[in-house]
Amino acid sequence: MFFRTLSGRFLLLTIIFVMLAEVVIFVPSVARFREDYLQQRLELAQLASLALLATPDDMVTPELADELLKNAEVLNIVLRRNERRELILSSPMLQPVMFTYDLRDASAYELIKDAMVTLFINDEEIVRVIGRPVKGAGIEIETTLEIMPLRNAMLVYGQNVFLLSLLISVISSAMLFVAVRFSIVRPIRRLVGNMMTYQQDPEDATRVIAPQSRVVELRAAEDTLHDLQTQLTANLKQKERLAQLGEAVAKISHDLRNILTTTQLLADRIEMSEDPTVARIAPKLVNSVGRAINLCEQTLKFGKAEEAAPRPEHFKLAELVDEIIDSENLRDEAEGVKIRCEFAPDFALTADREQMFRVIINLVRNARQAMVATQGGGEICVRADRTPSGAELKVCDTGPGLPNAAKDKLFQPFQGSVRKGGTGLGLAIAAELVRGHGGTLELAETSESGTCFRIHLPQK
Ligand SMILES: Nc1ncnc2c1ncn2[C@@H]1O[C@H](COP(=O)(O)OP(=O)(O)OP(=O)(O)O)[C@@H](O)[C@H]1O
Numbered sequence: 281m282f283f284r285t286l287s288g289r290f291l292l293l294t295i296i297f298v299m300l301a302e303v304v305i306f307v308p309s310v311a312r313f314r315e316d317y318l319q320q321r322l323e324l325a326q327l328a329s330l331a332l333l334a335t336p337d338d339m340v341t342p343e344l345a346d347e348l349l350k351n352a353e354v355l356n357i358v359l360r361r362n363e364r365r366e367l368i369l370s371s372p373m374l375q376p377v378m379f380t381y382d383l384r385d386a387s388a389y390e391l392i393k394d395a396m397v398t399l400f401i402n403d404e405e406i407v408r409v410i411g412r413p414v415k416g417a418g419i420e421i422e423t424t425l426e427i428m429p430l431r432n433a434m435l436v437y438g439q440n441v442f443l444l445s446l447l448i449s450v451i452s453s454a455m456l457f458v459a460v461r462f463s464i465v466r467p468i469r470r471l472v473g474n475m476m477t478y479q480q481d482p483e484d485a486t487r488v489i490a491p492q493s494r495v496v497e498l499r500a501a502e503d504t505l506h507d508l509q510t511q512l513t514a515n516l517k518q519k520e521r522l523a524q525l526g527e528a529v530a531k532i533s534h535d536l537r538n539i540l541t542t543t544q545l546l547a548d549r550i551e552m553s554e555d556p557t558v559a560r561i562a563p564k565l566v567n568s569v570g571r572a573i574n575l576c577e578q579t580l581k582f583g584k585a586e587e588a589a590p591r592p593e594h595f596k597l598a599e600l601v602d603e604i605i606d607s608e609n610l611r612d613e614a615e616g617v618k619i620r621c622e623f624a625p626d627f628a629l630t631a632d633r634e635q636m637f638r639v640i641i642n643l644v645r646n647a648r649q650a651m652v653a654t655q656g657g658g659e660i661c662v663r664a665d666r667t668p669s670g671a672e673l674k675v676c677d678t679g680p681g682l683p684n685a686a687k688d689k690l691f692q693p694f695q696g697s698v699r700k701g702g703t704g705l706g707l708a709i710a711a712e713l714v715r716g717h718g719g720t721l722e723l724a725e726t727s728e729s730g731t732c733f734r735i736h737l738p739q740k
């Protein structure tokens with residue numbers, strides 16, 4: 281579990297990376313150690329052989345030769361001083377020479393390869409080492425020695441390097457661990473902690489984060505979060521105010537509708553008045569009151585935040601449109617408006633019948649109102665087709681087209697209306713009802729020769 285945390289990951293990775301780096305350093309440094317070891321033996325051998333110079337015939341007693349060789353920790357020494365003169369110290373060798381190492385022009389590759397081979401030698405072997413005498417004391421020095429002491433020294437050295445690497449990696453990982461905890465983990469925890477407290481009450485502005493990190497990336501995250509939270513808190517407050525306002529409007533609409541309904545009853549009576557002036561004004565009064573009641577009712581309906589979920593049923597479109605024709609008084613072209621259906625008489629839909637009635641009647645009424653108001657009549661056409669994903673309905677008219685002011689905010693409540701007496705809710709409600717079915721309502725086209733709305737309804 282610990283290694284799944286950010287600091288745990290860093291700790292593990294640092295140990296792995298430092299150990300990898302140490303392996304890369306280990307091999308050449310062991311090779312270097314071996315070369316130094318051999319070079320040191322050559323120098324000791326050179327010193328030992330120089331004792332021969334003090335004698336007249338370059339010879340010492342076998343006891344002294346033995347002691348000199350022991351001191352230099354080698355078995356044989358040959359120092360070539362010039363082409364003719366050689367100084368030789370030798371002791372009897374129990375075994376033949378196994379390898380010859382010439383250090384004079386050995387490449388790095390050779391040194392590394394020989395060092396690795398040495399590490400794996402297991403028997404008591406004898407090796408010959410050739411080098412250059414130090415301080416120009418001759419042209420070549422050659423010595424033989426046992427390999428085991430060299431191998432053991434190399435193993436001890438390798439072990440030390442390994443332990444040191446381990447120590448370095450543990451110390452550096454621990455330091456990095458502390459650094460990561462302080463500079464990354466702690467600020468991230470603070471960020472997450474703030475998100476959680478903010479989430480509990482996003483309307484409380486005191487819970488908005490105060491950026492304070494000095495790490496650039498974390499500061500950017502804090503700044504962005506700060507902006508986001510400030511904006512969200514402000515939006516939530518505004519939404520709350522709007523909700524309160526909406527509630528107040530709903531209450532006013534409700535009471536106003538009741539008052540207006542009473543007024544309408546009284547106005548109905550005035551219509552029967554004998555007085556010609558009163559009789560002339562009365563219908564206008566009744567109409568105005570009727571429109572005011574309609575506005576109150578629509579506002580109340582819209583105030584019920586969401587429409588009920590659709591209850592789909594299978595019904596014939598022709599029958600639904602027939603009811604709309606009656607409701608909109610289009611049966612006998614009363615206002616010069618004709619209606620035509622372009623779909624098969626048995627074309628059926630699966631949808632909430634009541635809601636689809638409201639959608640289509642809104643579109644038909646808009647078309648009728650627009651044509652009556654501007655050109656005293658026209659034709660409305662209701663089309664229906666099957667599509668691969670459902671059904672497509674179209675309500676088209678030969679009216680004047682949408683006014684520019686209406687186009688921009690067509691489906692937005694209270695905003696799209698430019699019609700006198702219109703509330704601007706019809707299309708917003710229709711679009712919401714279609715959306716509730718998983719479909720879309722859109723303006724297909726509009727021009728001076730007419731307007732066409734298209735509904736797409738998914739069908740199972
Ligand atoms: N077929 C159409 N032809 C021309 N203009 C249209 C048509 N349909 C809608 N409009 C315009 O779009 C506006 C918005 O229509 P919408 O139905 O949303 O509101 P409304 O009809 O004004 O009011 P209500 O809420 O009573 O329906 C209308 O005022 C009208 O100007």
Ligand SMILES: [Mg+2]
Binds near residue numbers: 702
């Ligand atoms: Mg309308």
